[in-house]
Amino acid sequence: MRQSIRTAGIVAAAMFVALQLPTLRAAELQPIIRSAQPKIVKIYGAGGYRGLEAYQSGFLFSAEGHVLTAWSYVLDTDYITVTLNDGRKFEEAKLLGADPRLDLAVLKIEAADLPHFDLAEKAVAQPGTRVLAFSNLYGVAVGDEEASVLHGIVSVVTKLNARRGAFATPYEGPAYVLDAMTNNPGSAGGALVDYHGRLLGMLGKELRHTQSNIWLNFAIPTAELRQTAEAIRDGKYVRKAPDEQAAKLSDPQNLDLLGITLVPDVLQRTPPYVDAVAPGSSAALAGVRPDDLVLFVNNRITQSCEMVRKELELVHRVDPVKATLLRGQELLEVTLQAPPRTTTQPAGAKLPQ
Secondary structure: OHHHHHHHHHHHHHHHHHHHOOOOOHHHHHHHHHHHHHHEEEEEOOOOOOOOOOEEEEEEOOOOOEEEEEOOHHHOOOOEEEEOOOOOEEEEEEEEEEEOOOOEEEEEOOOOOOOOOOOOOOOOOOOOOEEEEEEOHHHOOOOOOOOEEEEEEEEEEEEHHHHOOOOOOOOOOEEEEEOOOOOOOOOOOOEEEEOOOOEEEEEOOOOEOOOOOOEOOEEEEHHHHHHHHHHHHOOOOOOOOHHHHHOOOOOEOOHHHHOEEEOOOOOOOOOOEEEEEOOOOHHHHHOOOOOOEEEEEOOEEOOOHHHHHHHHOOOEOOOOEEEEEEEOOEEEEEEEOOOOOOOOOOOOOOOOO
């Protein structure tokens, strides 16, 4: 049964390519497709409610199991599953780090000698470049089935910041705009390759014009992703042990000093939404508002209220705190500073309300 499903998937992918390529035989693309498929992974995580899909795509960029994918709510769970092209399933994939400004995240699975894309390979596309997009769109592959393959061309190379307002997205850098319907549910994090099998970029999330409802299909170029992805892979974003570091701080930062109250921490992993901001506080002066989501504190991911508090324990009271917030689809960076302590104010005192 599994073999028949796998064969049907390969045939369907080949037929899809063949239908779109009247001037190019599908057989000529098979070596490229066969080379790229083992590098594509299926990712499963949070979702399944309010119409949110619990799956997306990704691709390997190291032989040791590092996966590059899109930063999304799917990864907001302790139980991320990565399934390889050969059907191997890794149910405890580790989120090493993420950068929502680039809409990317890096996962790690415990494997070795895996086929992978080389981020250092200098492959770029120009308008008119023929491309192939690999992804698990609509979640049709669950085991060792092949990823979906779409053929298209790069229509234009532009910056997405020129489209803000009409197309709401935190990523504002260069993008390959494609003529194929690549940005479907589950496609985010997939790979865009050229006809030599070289990685060109990562497929972006679904993006729709707020006025005309036109969908924009795009990929983020590899050159924009490489530095951050490699930094995360090499440990730049790895969290330090809170207990060892906090023990050295006799007077650490805390939310009360900054003027922020988060939502009640009722779950094991309550998302760190701002519930209230104290008038006249550093947070109020920086423009923090209720309902803002705290994504990063000093460039470290904060996926829960508890993680925000632990990160602040690593910062001395006199030092500024850099926070990255998500407000709707807009990313904001603010710098917060606790007020100076008076001579009679004891260490650890809270900001007056």
